Amino acid sequence: MEAMPDLTQLSKRGYLKEPIPKDIDLPKEILRLKKEKNAVILAHYYQSKEIQELADYLGDSLYLAKAAQDISADVIVFAGVHFMAETAKIVNPTKKVLLPDLKAGCSLAHSCPPTDFAAFKAKHPGALVVTYINCSADIKALSDIVCTSSNAVAVIDSIPKDQPIIFAPDKNLGRYLIKETGRDLILWDGACVVHEAFSFEKIVALAKAHPDAKFIAHPESESQVLDIAHYIGSTSGLLNFIQKEAATTFIVATEAGILHEMQKKAPHKTFIPAPVEDDTCACSECAFMKLNTLEKLYLCMKHELPEINLSKELIAQAAEPINRMLAIT
Ligand code: 13P
Ligand code: SF4
Numbered sequence: 001m002e003a004m005p006d007l008t009q010l011s012k013r014g015y016l017k018e019p020i021p022k023d024i025d026l027p028k029e030i031l032r033l034k035k036e037k038n039a040v041i042l043a044h045y046y047q048s049k050e051i052q053e054l055a056d057y058l059g060d061s062l063y064l065a066k067a068a069q070d071i072s073a074d075v076i077v078f079a080g081v082h083f084m085a086e087t088a089k090i091v092n093p094t095k096k097v098l099l100p101d102l103k104a105g106c107s108l109a110h111s112c113p114p115t116d117f118a119a120f121k122a123k124h125p126g127a128l129v130v131t132y133i134n135c136s137a138d139i140k141a142l143s144d145i146v147c148t149s150s151n152a153v154a155v156i157d158s159i160p161k162d163q164p165i166i167f168a169p170d171k172n173l174g175r176y177l178i179k180e181t182g183r184d185l186i187l188w189d190g191a192c193v194v195h196e197a198f199s200f201e202k203i204v205a206l207a208k209a210h211p212d213a214k215f216i217a218h219p220e221s222e223s224q225v226l227d228i229a230h231y232i233g234s235t236s237g238l239l240n241f242i243q244k245e246a247a248t249t250f251i252v253a254t255e256a257g258i259l260h261e262m263q264k265k266a267p268h269k270t271f272i273p274a275p276v277e278d279d280t281c282a283c284s285e286c287a288f289m290k291l292n293t294l295e296k297l298y299l300c301m302k303h304e305l306p307e308i309n310l311s312k313e314l315i316a317q318a319a320e321p322i323n324r325m326l327a328i329t
Contacts, residue, residue, distance in 0.1 A: 005303045014103035015291075015306065016299040026294045030054055033301040039075035039098075041297075042067060044084060045235045046257035046289040051079045051297060058261070060236040061087075061133050062148040062329065065322065068092050077301055078308075081106045081288050086137045089308045090318045091326075097308040100296035104288045106134050108220075111190030112169035114138040120166070124186055127164040130155060131321070134192075135169050137310055141317035144324070149173065149219050149234035151329040156181045158328050172196070176219040176226055195220035197283035198253050202275035204228065210249055213272070216241055217253035225253055225274075242266055256284045 005016045020026075031054065034041065042064050043055035052058055057067040061084065068076055068088035075096045078085035083106055085099040112135055121129060121142060131143040132152070140146055147155035156177055159165060167174040168188030172195065178185050195218055203225060207215055216238050217229040226232055231241045235258050242250050243265050252259065253274035262271045276283040300306065310318075 005299070005305055007305075010102075010306060015101040015296045016303055018299065020295055020298065024298075026298050027054055030294070030298050030301060033298070034077075037075050037301060037304065038073050039077050039301060040071055040073045041077045041079055042084075042088065043079040044081070044257075044289065045239075045261055046255040046286050047079045047292060048257065048290065048294075049260040050294050051292060052257070052260055054297070055079065060148065060150055060234050062150040062234070063236060064088070065091060065133065065148070066326065069326070071095060075301075075304065077297070079292050079297060080104070081109075081286075082308075083109050083134055083136060085308045086310065086318075087133060087140075087322065089310055090137060090140070090315050090322060093310075093312075093315050096304060098300050098304060099306055099308055100293070100300040101291040102306045104291040106288055107193040108132065108134040108169050108190050109136050109139075112136070112139050112188060114142065117142060117168065117188070120168075120188065124164065124166055127166045127186055128159060129166045129168070129321075130159070130185075131168050132170050132173055133322075133325075137314050137318045139168070140321055141314055143321040145328075146321045146325045148325075150236060151325065152177055152219070153180050155325060155328055156183055156185075170220055172222055172226075173219045175223050176232065192220040194255050194284060194286045195253070196222060197276040197278070197281075198222070198225055198274045199277040200224045200228075202277075203251065203253065206251055206272065206275055210251065210272070212247065213249035213251050214241075214245060214247045215251045215253070215274075217274070218255075221253050229253070238262075239265060242269060242271070255286045255289065256282075257286075257289065 040056040069091040089097040129143045167185040169190030174187040214230040249270045
């Protein structure tokens with residue numbers, strides 16, 4: 001008989017735990033379960049390479065949100081973080097959406113509690129609320145329009161010039177948007193722990209040691225880092241850039257998981273992860289993203305748990321700003 005998952009442990013840990021036979025071929029089993037359950041796996045570029053290799057859809061936040069909307073399979077398994085799985089549930093609510101580890105959060109989403117944000121919003125009554133997709137469903141429900149790093153400039157540009165705008169939760173992306181669009185945004189004070197860990201001084205030194213290298217960065221990075229970048233873009237933007245550019249060496253300031261796809265797309269090129277302030281940590285890896293493992297993915301598909309559940313009301317409210325974004329891009 002199939003082992004029953006311990007739901008008490010699931011709520012404490014955020015993931016299922018049971019002994020997995022040592023001789024089991026996890027990738028093979030995951031692919032078998034995918035067929036058996038009529039499931040699809042969506043993975044973000046920041047997942048481990050083993051998980052990326054099993055994905056039916058691999059991409060950035062915008063691509064994955066769009067893909068989730070069109071999925072006809074019964075089960076969506078989201079190898080990413082909580083806000084991404086929530087977004088999949090919001091855009092395709094009749095599907096069962098699974099996340100291998102419910103504790104796979106995001107420092108940006110955590111920086112923006114709904115009660116505090118509602119109070120902030122109340123202080124700026126005439127302002128339109130644009131939120132980065134890296135936030136909870138509750139924050140999306142308080143927003144007018146959502147954006148990702150792929151379409152943030154287009155979203156801000158779509159708003160009349162005289163309209164005051166609140167931008168949350170990423171102050172670094174917000175500052176970048178102020179520069180790019182010439183708009184005066186009211187910023188929420190949130191940041192990504194991974195992108196704030198890069199060391200400006202060490203990047204400058206590394207660039208000097210590799211004078212032919214192009215330095216590329218995700219807009220969640222701090223302003224002084226972005227100021228010296230040859231290219232700034234979302235994960236998919238960075239991937240396109242390294243393929244189009246003639247340069248053969250790139251210093252990459254974003255989560256290190258993307259290097260796997262970069263190396264696959266351009267095997268003859270060299271990718272150097274941007275150095276971080278603290279040499280003793282693996283700070284260019286997102287600890288939240290890396291909570292998902294092959295073992296957790298396997299157990300999650302086997303037991304169809306943990307599942308993302310949201311109330312109908314919250315889905316309806318959070319869907320509106322996401323659909324506005326999807327209509328623009
Ligand atoms: P994109 O893949 O949309 O650029 O987002 C990066 C990110 O930090 C996701 O958490
Ligand atoms: Fe959140 Fe940063 Fe991790 Fe992306 S890399 S999920 S923004 S903590």
